[in-house]
Amino acid sequence: MNAQTEDPSYGTPLDGFDLLSLWRTMPLSHIDPALLQRLSGALIGHARRCEPNTERGDLLLRAQGRDASAWLALAEVYATTLARLWSSDDAIANARDRYCSCLLVAAALKSELAAVVLAVRLARTELQGTDIQLRLEALQELAETLDAASPVGQLRMMVATELGNKPNDREKIEPASERDEESEAAARPSMRVLLQKPQKPSDRDMKVIVESFAPLEKPVELLQAPDALWLATELREQFPWLGAAIDDIASELALAQRLGRNTFQLPPTLFVGDPGVGKSTFARWLGLLAGVPTTTLMAGGASDNRTLAGTARGWSSATPCFPLETIRRTRIANPIVLVEEIDKSASNSRAGRIADTLLGMTDPLLSRRWLDECLQVEVDLSQVTWILTANRLDRVPPALRARCRILRFPRPRAIDFEVLLAGILRDIAEHYGVKSDMLPELGSDVVERLRDGFSRGNLQARQLSNLVRRALALQVAADSVEPRH
Secondary structure (H helix, E strand, O other), X not given: OOHHHHOOOOOOEEOOEEHHHHHHHOOHHHOOHHHHHHHHHHXXXXXXXXXXXXXXXXXXXXXXXXXXXXHHHHHXXXXXXXXHHOOOHHHHHOHHHHHHHHHHHHHHOOOHHHHHHHHHHHHOOOOOOOOHHHHHHHHXXXXXXXXXXXXXXXXXXXXXXXXXXXXXXXXXXXOHHHOOHHHHHHHOOEEOOEOOOOOXXXXXXXXXXXXXXXXXXXXXXXXXXXXXXXXXXXXXXXXXXXXXXXXXXXXXXXXHHHOOOOEOOOOOEEEEOOOOOOHHHHHHXXXXXXXXXXXXEEOOOOOOOHHHHOEOEOEOOXXXXXXXXXXXXXXXXXXXXXXXXXXXXXXXXXOXXXXXXXXXXXXXXXXXXXXXXXXXXXXXOOOOEEEXXXXXXXXXXXXXXXXXXXXXXXXXXXXXXXHHHHXXXXXXXXXXXXXXXXXXXXXXXXXXXXXXXXXXXXXXXXXXXXXXXXXXXXXXXXXXXXXXX
């Protein structure tokens, strides 16, 4: 029996609806609670069946309990490490639908982050016969779930830009079913990633891996870059202390657009700064706002380069290289690959160093014909955006430093306290699947003590986050013992 017949979320009609297509075919307000519950159950059931001995039982229980942050985490699981382990032909073809379906559930549970990511995905997804009015209504609903002070305050404008229309031009848009699908696909930027067709192996497990990459034998989509000025404005609202880094990134995108390249790509970039200054968070927000998928590889503590380079065919653990797996999973040829703590990766390894592999993958010429030892074919990784993070520049190999643009991340300033506090409260609310105004209100004396400690340099951003969470918990405890009249 194949995966499609075993899995109730594959093409399962419920009153005529395909569960995995709900996110791209129907506005959230049109989805009956029973239908949404059926989708949630199908996704959780699929996760349990595909990995029955999973250590993620707590995550699935939280998801079953309508925890929005758990659904965001489950979306990430579908999007990363378990995507290949759960793969069959049908599962691979539906990986993006599963990811976005988890986001749909999280958005229904009032997750603003899920609404933002889902809106960007929806705006960038081919209509494929979907009624354009329903698509616009779905995008409008997702945009309206955001607070006025949301970091994606111009989401409606971005959505309109992605669709190539202004909201008041709806009647002028032709349904996708009436267009020439082949010419439409040809008009979208794309590139070949697999430069040769892999030979079919006799080994069963290896055959599954090779077949999962068959879609990359055709041209793979390249995502467009956002407007550089808009992106810089949005990033400054969240990271006002990183103006120099934001200007550098915006100028790179503006230069590319001026010279006629409208697809998203940045040169290899190294973020350097103390722990807790926002390097990783900034990189993820960059990908979120740009609408480009971002995957993370932890280099810190890695004893060799296998997590990045993959493992050659012939070994039982044979795996394609990390960026190629990212392209297969996202079906996007220009994702962001975030390599964390490159300064803490092994400096000596007989099995290969991550830094040495990065030198090859970021080389403009070598990356165009990179030999993947698992598939045993050359692949084009030249459009991947590489972002590396490090706490100490002196511990990054000199050759890799020379390859990257180095952006220094200073600590947040005293004047950034309000922005930091708002971001911390938003993240805590996101964790519980509520809006910020539903959190307990911190007393003015508590806020002033936090502000004073941060201004004096006694608190770093991560410490501030921990104290804010603790203060909220204490406020709840205090409210619960207050006498009621």
